[in-house]
Amino acid sequence: SHELRTPLNAILGFAELINNEILGPIGTPRYKEYAGDIQRSGRHLLGIINDVLDLVQIETGRARVSLDRVDVCDVARDVVRLMSRQAAVKNIALRFAANCDADPIGSDEGKVRQILFNLISNALKFTPEGGSVSVTITQDRATARTMLRVADTGIGMRPEDVPVALSSFGQVGNAFQQNGQGIGLGLPLTKKFAELLGGTFDIESAPGKGTIVTIALLDRAREQTHSIARQA
Numbered sequence: 001s002h003e004l005r006t007p008l009n010a011i012l013g014f015a016e017l018i019n020n021e022i023l024g025p026i027g028t029p030r031y032k033e034y035a036g037d038i039q040r041s042g043r044h045l046l047g048i049i050n051d052v053l054d055l056v057q058i059e060t061g062r063a064r065v066s067l068d069r070v071d072v073c074d075v076a077r078d079v080v081r082l083m084s085r086q087a088a089v090k091n092i093a094l095r096f097a098a099n100c101d102a103d104p105i106g107s108d109e110g111k112v113r114q115i116l117f118n119l120i121s122n123a124l125k126f127t128p129e130g131g132s133v134s135v136t137i138t139q140d141r142a143t144a145r146t147m148l149r150v151a152d153t154g155i156g157m158r159p160e161d162v163p164v165a166l167s168s169f170g171q172v173g174n175a176f177q178q179n180g181q182g183i184g185l186g187l188p189l190t191k192k193f194a195e196l197l198g199g200t201f202d203i204e205s206a207p208g209k210g211t212i213v214t215i216a217l218l219d220r221a222r223e224q225t226h227s228i229a230r231q232a
Contacts (some may be wrong), residue, residue: 001049001053004049004053005046005049008042008045008046008049009046011038011042012038012039012042012043012046015035015036015038015039015042016035016039018031018032018035019032019035019036019039048185051185051186051189052185054114054189055168055185055188055189055192058189058192058193058196063196065108065111065196065197065220066108066109066110067106067107067108067220067221068106068107068108068109069104069105069106069221070104070105070106070107070108070109070112071104072102072104072105072107072112072137072146072148072217073100073101073102073137075109075112075113075116076096076100076116076135076137076148077096077100078113079113079116079117079120080094080096080120080135082117083117083120083121083124086121086124087124087133090124090127090129091129091130092124092127092129092130092131092132092133093131093132093133094120094124094132094133094134094135095132095133095134095135096134096135096136097135097136097137100136100137102137102138102139102146103139103141105144105146105217105218105219105220105221106219106220106221107197107217107219107220108197111193111196111197112148112197112217114189114190114193115148115190115193115194115215116135116148116150118186118187118189118190119148119150119186119190119213119215120133120135120150121186122186122187122190123150123151123152123154123211123213124152126152126154126155126211127152127153127154127155127210128154128155131152131153131154131210132152132153133150133151133152133153134150134151134152135148135149135150136148136149136151137149144218144219145216145217145218146216146217146218146219147214147215147216147217148214148215148216148217149212149213149214149215150212150213151210151211151212151213152210152211152212153209153210154210154211155207155208155210156205156206156207156208156209156210156211157205157206157207157211158206158207161205162203162205165184165187166187166188166191166203167184167188168184168185168188169184169185187203187213190213190215194215194216194217197217197218197220198217198218198220199215199216199217199218200215200216201213201214201215202214202215202216
């Protein structure tokens with residue numbers, strides 16, 4: 001990972017320095033434009049590298065879960081806020097229930113954040129202009145299951161396309177997929193992250209009717225407590 005990330009971070013850093021003219025004016029506006037292009041392309045490439053490395057860690061059994069108290073509502077609000085500009089550019093209504101009151105759970109905040117980012121990003125990517133994406137968080141306190149649901153009004157998929165979309169590097173063959181964004185790891189990684197956290201992944205989709213993805217996360221801290229009690 002160091003051999004990939006270190007030189008790319010250097011490229012991004014120098015591109016940012018040039019684009020912001022830290023050492024003085026560039027002189028030729030076109031060079032500043034090129035530096036901005038380098039930054040955007042570099043960030044896109046870094047995202048792909050991170051996804052591939054995450055996949056390798058999971059598939060080789062080296063992925064680690066760092067348990068902490070995670071306020072899923074706060075995480076969702078933050079991710080929605082970060083993604084709101086991308087939604088606005090495409091004129092897509094990105095909605096999140098303001099009255100979210102789910103209790104914090106024992107989980108890995110970084111992976112919960114990545115799950116939500118992947119789901120919302122994927123929904124925005126395949127929802128046409130003027131559509132909507134909604135994010136809801138519900139909780140069954142009796143079973144300590146917290147449900148993360150992302151629903152869109154996008155192009156949707158046929159039943160036979162779903163296994164392809166969930167396979168690593170899978171690309172569903174339609175016109176909207178040919179947008180040069182991503183390499184088919186968003187949904188597969190999300191499913192693997194959910195399972196790594198002891199949760200489940202469910203997807204409902206139909207052509208022209210959009211897609212609903214539901215992640216059910218367990219309270220790992222409560223689960224461990226019950227396990228220790230049973231052993232005692």
